[in-house]
Structures are given as C-alpha cells and as structure tokens.
Amino acid sequence: MIIKMLHEKGLKSEYAYSAGFVSIGLSVASWCGSMKVEPMGVARADRWGIFVGEWAPTFFALGLALANYERDHEALHSVTH
Structure with a gap:
C-alpha cells in the first residue's frame, strides 16, 4: 500500500496539504512569469499554469x-495499547 509506505517514510x-497550497501559488507564479518571458505568448503561459496547477489536486488527495x-x-494503536 503506497499510503502506508509514505506514512512510514x-x-x-x-x-x-502544504504542497497543494504551494503548487497553487507556483501555478499562478509560473503563469505570470511565463507570460512575460515566453515568446509563444499567452497560450504557452496558460499551458504552464495549468500543468503546475494540476499538481494541487494530487497533493490534496494524498x-x-x-x-x-x-x-x-x-x-x-489506542485500542491495542
């Protein structure tokens, strides 16, 4: 079980949860930053923002x-001890 392994680590x-909130901030930051420096314009900036924004639901689910x-x-453990 992956969740058990992550807990044990x-x-x-x-x-x-913190990683989920950070990824939301990174999504906005990457969108804004990409819009300013990306030669391909808004479409590419939108893709960057969406890509990073997709991490948040995964972190919240975890x-x-x-x-x-x-x-x-x-x-x-409270029952057995």
Whole structure:
C-alpha cells in the first residue's frame, strides 16, 4: 500500500496539504512569469499554469488519504495499547 509506505517514510498529511497550497501559488507564479518571458505568448503561459496547477489536486488527495490512514492507525494503536 503506497499510503502506508509514505506514512512510514515520515510523510504527514499536513505536508501534502502544504504542497497543494504551494503548487497553487507556483501555478499562478509560473503563469505570470511565463507570460512575460515566453515568446509563444499567452497560450504557452496558460499551458504552464495549468500543468503546475494540476499538481494541487494530487497533493490534496494524498493529504486526505494520509489523514485517513493516520486517523485509523492512531485509533488502532489506542485500542491495542
């Protein structure tokens, strides 16, 4: 299970949520930056912004999955200890 492995490696739900919010900021920053320096214009800037913006839902989904795992893992350990 990937979520179990990520949890065991030290990844917490808060980290994944934070990465989601950072990726939203990076999406806006990459769109603005690309619009100013990209010779291909707005279309290319839009693609950069959308590409980076697609990371946010993935990070939020990982955060939710990790939060559920953490809750279940904590509940299991509180019952057995």
